[in-house]
Amino acid sequence: MYHPLPLYIGLRYTRAKRRNHFISFISGTSMVGITLGIVALIVVLSVMNGFHKEIQQRILSMASHATLTDPYGGMSDWREILEKVRAHPDVVGAAPFVEVQGMLVNGSQVSGALIRGIQPTDEDQVSDLRREMTRGSVDDLVDGEFRIILGRDLAAFLGVGPGDKVTMVTPQVSATPVGIMPRLKRFTVSGIFEVGMADYDRNAAFIQLADGAKLLSLGDAVTGVRLKLTDMWEAPRLAREIAYDLGGVYRLVDWTQVHSNFFSALAMEKRMMGIILFLIVAVAAFNIVSTLVMVVTDKQSDIAVMRTLGISPGRVMGIFMVQGTAIGLIGTLLGMVAGVILALNVEPVVGGIESLFGIHFLDPSIYYISELPSDVHLSDVIGIGAGAFLMSVLATLYPAWRAAKTQPAEALRYE
Known part of the structure; x- marks a missing residue:
């Protein structure tokens, strides 16, 4: 069966057990960081959507x-x-x-x-x-x-x-x-x-x-x-x-x-909260940069051998882009699925935490509601997933470019 060479080698590097376990740890934390950032972003925005919907209903019940x-x-x-x-x-x-x-x-x-x-x-x-x-x-x-x-x-x-x-x-x-x-x-x-x-x-x-x-x-x-x-x-x-x-x-x-000023303020609040929380995803995505830089350093001899066998710099760059993209894609998909599941069940989850620790997050006498509302918007989920994946792809460009610039003679000098 035909396999595109950069895709085949890149996915194999992703699955392989590396000699340097620290690189594996950094790669895993990058994936987990992207997942947790997306989960937090989806849940928080869904809860904000729920609050906004609740406020709209209460205003329009009288207006x-x-x-x-x-x-x-x-x-x-x-x-x-x-x-x-x-x-x-x-x-x-x-x-x-x-x-x-x-x-x-x-x-x-x-x-x-x-x-x-x-x-x-x-x-x-x-x-x-x-x-x-x-x-x-x-x-x-x-x-x-x-x-x-x-x-x-x-x-x-x-x-x-x-x-x-x-x-x-x-x-x-x-x-x-x-x-x-x-x-x-x-x-x-x-x-x-x-x-x-x-x-x-x-x-x-x-x-x-x-x-x-x-x-x-x-x-x-x-x-x-x-x-x-x-x-x-x-x-x-x-x-x-x-x-x-x-x-x-x-x-x-x-x-x-x-009510234009009020609803404009709510929309602005949601946008700013989204930007702030998206920084969590950005930090996790930039961890992919450090992961791939260490992988490129660890694979210097492999890169040199591939170059001497005639693989072009563009294909070498593609190999490491595939590896970093795979980390981002898996983290993004896991985060989207886990975020939607948690957002749809945020009320029982919060209720369980309140029962376990004996605390009450929403006092009805203060907030007028006793339950945490959540309203998942498909557009939010898709936008968050697309943004996280795009950031993960961009994070692979510099390390992959470094790998493509590797000189075989320099890399094999001390082998």
Whole structure:
């Protein structure tokens, strides 16, 4: 059977038991280093993907995929707008809302909050507020009762619970005999919700839509309409289509614009962590350089004999490139397989470590989650494997070039 000479000899050198056991040890540690570096990189990036996915789900459980508002003031024709957008094939749900930045007061405790007026039945179409309720119900928001639902941390800061009273202070003002006064209204706390995100648990409150419209003197108008789309990742394109269908009169903002800074920061964090961890693979790959340099020194006489038999410098270079590439390829494949297996089973592995050592990595009272999320992306695995293999190949070039430059007479002088 025909075997390409550089491939045949290079693989034989890889399998052969060398006289110098230290070279074998360095070669083995290079392979193990590449494997461990790839495993660490795949697992860490998968866990970061899991955290990012968890954060996205929690944000989008309360935030709409797109928000439709009138840039010139309140939206008075919102009922007609609801009918039109709900007829769009890519709109799953739509709900009207009123929104204002205000202050909530209880005794000496004062806190700013984003106060949103909703219709409970319509709100179910665009958010998971009902599911996030820990005390009370969304249905307790009844027109004219002036009830309010607070985030868990906001309620704790104000020191209130269901049945207690809070005073809402809005930017609107009222003319009184004593002058211009901010508009105040007492609300009864009817429920508490918990999303697991400080933006909502600490800074958000919900009231009934009609109560909010009265408070803001909007009459029959609302601030806008919130939309839930069939594909959240296509929100920018779908939002433009819907805005165009409505004649371009209304302003439509999708979730990627509202949370662009936050998600850009998460993406940057993942990239930087990937670069830092890839240095582990780089160090292991550079160990291949030292391994092959020692192999070339150890095989000086063999190289000289091959050169005298007529093997070209290019083929000699190929022999040692094959040997180093084989080390990198085996380490890369082992790392990819082990990394994917560990990433898919990171939760039971972490649970076993916690049980064995009696520690707890994720305190639910701090992180809001008790399990380590993991989301393996095929693109990450392939990219990591390709990068590690390419680095291993590049690491073979200098030692292989040194081997090709060996002069037979010099190498055999003292043999």
